[in-house]
Amino acid sequence: MELTVVLRRRFRPRPVGWWRLWASVQVRWGVVLLVAMTALIAIGPLLAPYDPAAPVGRPYVSPSADAWLGTDNLGRDVLSRVLCGGVYLAWMAPISALLSVTIGTAIALVAAYRGGWVDLALMRSLDVLLAFPGVLLTLLCVSVFGPQPLLLVGLIVLTLMPGVARVIRGAALPLLNREYVLWAKAVGTPGLVIILRELLPNVSSPLLVELGLRLSWSVGILSSMSFIGYGIQPPAADWGLMVSENGSGLGAQPFAALAPIVMIVFYTIGGSLIAEGAARVIARTEGKA
């Protein structure tokens, strides 16, 4: 028993720790940006000068002292709507990203570890999911159940999760031939323990890359859903919806569409920075190996 511990210590390489990811400038900036945006979204409704749903003037009025960013297509205050318009994104996007990465990773690691028929069945089911056009899935579910926020989260998870599973499975497969995994198997360590103790820590970097990417994409998909009319419903203030409502007014009152665009872009860049930083850490680690 003692021998196992010793051998395991000897064979197991040091996983890329979270602290090393934190050392990356991009990761830090990404986290800071996300925290700042989340804070802004959280206190935004308190700062909003007007009720985001009530008209304060005629439609598409240019910025003035009363309405700093002007009014939108219905004469509502753009600034107030921008300040209140991130609430849905702020909780739906991170939850979607976390869930899709968690479920995707779980499926990937089980598939990779068990191999054979389990692997085949799991991965082919994911293929079915991938080949099922996301738009149709959205259209279908939203038409049947209405645009419930939790349903939208579920749809995003279904859309993003197969991709995560493919990447993580790819990252986990080479680990199966490493000595420490072979050893753990040889001494009869239960599969679940191997997956959690040997495989999972060693895919932490690709995991963080995926998390950052999927966070960006969740924001993109959520706002795209609102944009094409199947996401958050009016009269709610929502950035994606605002772009769609005011897109045609770009010539008359550009701020009504540009302000929410800027907010969406800032938020997604937060996720991208994390992904970017993590990817660089991997590249450096592999470069040294």
Next chain:
Amino acid sequence: MIPMKFNRAVTVALLAATTVLTTHTLAQAQELVLGVIGNSKDMVQPYSPTSSASAGSLYDQLYDSLTAYDSKGAVVMELAESMTPNATMDVWTVKLRPNVERHDGKPFTADDVIASVKYMMDPANNFVVSSQIDFVDPTKLHKIDDLTIEFTLKRPFGLFANAFADNDFRMRAIADDGSVVGTGPFKLESFTPGQEARLTRFEDYWGEKPGFDKLRIIGFRDQQAVTNALRGGQIDVAYSVPYTDVPALTKDPKLKTVISGTATYPMLAVRVDTPPFNDSRVLEALKLVIDRQQIVDNAFGGYAKIANDFLGNNTACPAPAEPQRVQDIAKAKQLLAEAGKTNLKLELVTDGAFAGMMEMAQLYAQQAAQAGIAIKVRRLDPASFLNRWREWPFLISLTSGPYETATLAALLPGQGENATHFDDAEYNDLAKKLQSTGDLTEQCKLITQLQAIEYKRSGHIVAAYPENITVYRDTVSGLQPDLYGRTPIHYAGVTVSK
């Protein structure tokens, strides 16, 4: 009887057309491009069960009707030259205009009318609006001669010419090769449902001809695309533009607008046979919470008039002498309290298919909140909306067409269009009288009385009478205001210079 100033009008029109033609023959072929929201269920033959803006734009060029509403709302003769009833108004004799040529070169005759009407009335053809001419007995259409038909009706009907003026009841003919042909100002060259129709001017048209040779109708998937195409110069005329886009569009010096009244506009509707709306106090409260000026200004960009909860603002008849409802939140709250319906929670559904629907719904929800009514706006895709049509308790509905046909269809019991389940004994009686009179003054008096009942009891909450705005490029001239919103598709005397 319908006034017959028609011959003079035709002469003037023909003269105008000749001038246009002579000045124009030297120029090369000019094409007008119309942009409209396309519907892939469109057909070439005019008795398609689906009605859509794109189909309407096409039919208006290819086919004519026996009678029609002119741009000011009066009924005029088209393919018919006269319509004469017997004393009891249950036998009508229709005389056709002579020398009308079909697109296949043959004359348009009584046989074509009889075949068309029989086809419309045959239930197998799914032409659902034929319920509006259910007074016609398709088995009793009698051809007197090539230009005369006798209609023996199932019941006396005074609004015969009005009923056939509805633009659903166009006349068609079947050519020898089995294809459907019309008599309209344009002939069809090619057609792809929902996407594109190409037409050429029909040189032997009986009426005033358009001042350009070719017409292309492009079907876009949504309103945004139509607006963008207009601004980018890809189309010359937009069938419709969202009201909120008009300020941005008028800033473009190359774009021009025609503004006219319209008979097609959205309104809020509640099921008056269902709680809580069957309580007249709740209904009244819902009508009192609206800030009508705000709907006019913010949902319709100012291109509307304040409305007073009845339809048919554009009839030639005087409006009922009812006071204008204004926003009165205190009164609304009081009425709701009396009805025991404080803290009402409602869901307002719409398919958002028509300009102003979503905007009106959102503003109304916001206004009603002041009286403690919580309204959740829900936008549905058209099939989901239609699937429970006549079941939705609270919806955004649409009226389109003249009072004596379209509005009655929405307010009489048993009609498919009656989404509010309105069934009012007094209203039904007056409507019956209206349908069986031929006298114009009497018709007007009845319509005003009907509208007064609507104001008091109907489930329609009509906040604004919007105007119809046609935006077009400065390469086009001659588009005319039209009470029924046909400005973008009526091309008599319209010219294009590119």
Next chain:
Amino acid sequence: MSVDSPNDSAVIGVLAWAWPLLGRLMQGVLTLLAVSLLIFLAARALPGDVANMILGQSATQDQLAALRTQLGLDQPLWWQYLTWLGGILHGDWGVSLANGQPVAEILTLGVRNSATLSGVALAVMLPLSLLVGVIAAQFRDGFVDRLFLGMSMVANAVPDFVTGTVLVALFATTVLHVLPAVSFIPPGDSPFSYPDALVLPAITVIIPGVMYLARLVRVAVIDVMATEYIQTAILKGMSPSRILFRHALPNAVAPIIPAASLVAAFTVGGVVVVEYLFAYPGIGSALVDAVTNRDLPVIQANVLVIASAYFILNLIADALAQRDDASTQQGRSQA
């Protein structure tokens, strides 16, 4: 999928990757069958049907029932599905329930337009990402490289509809009026007759694609340049352009080919938003229209095509990745 056991990669040659491919093809057919069944059930679960859509608001219940019988919508579900499947196996796609047009015709139009858009986008995207990636690698950590990395991060973060909305305002409707805002392609014509209509939708797809692929190229070139044989070549005094074009570039292309076919798959299935923005009459628009109309045969056909395209492109990506692995192994064993 990639090579699972070391034995496979040891065997080199066509057979090694043809056999698994055949297996994958069989699985593919099963996948498509599963997708079509799911779609059929899903589409039937949607509220409202094509009869509602055809007859509209004036229809009575009797008229609706009569039309449903005419269209065969009152048949049992399993019978409807099997009839459709039987038709497909005989090469008969059926007719649209909404307007009676043959489904094959509708499908051809959409596929042609979408394939053209994806083709054009890829044709620009691939060389451009090679170029950008190589340049960035050459100036590694310099200003150009940093600028590129920053831009690619922003470009990947911005959703398609934002890029598209901004492009339309810039080039078509608000600032300049040089390109069509709406990509209308007449049904009878090829999209190539309207090159200007392709520009904006293609750019909207190309920008994120290039930013993603160029990154892979950049890393690949940097890796190759660091290898021993390139370093030796540099020491021997070989000209930098010769090193780049003869040695570095061929090695840099390898990693982007499988990625490119993934991007292509994404382009096929994911252009819905782009098509929506530009009203481009592709397969995504056709699918959305069919869903709106509840037009089952058209929905089924479009989904089948999108799913097959996705599947085939994925297959190619995997096969290329596999061959690439094999040849790298071979290369290494020879070195």
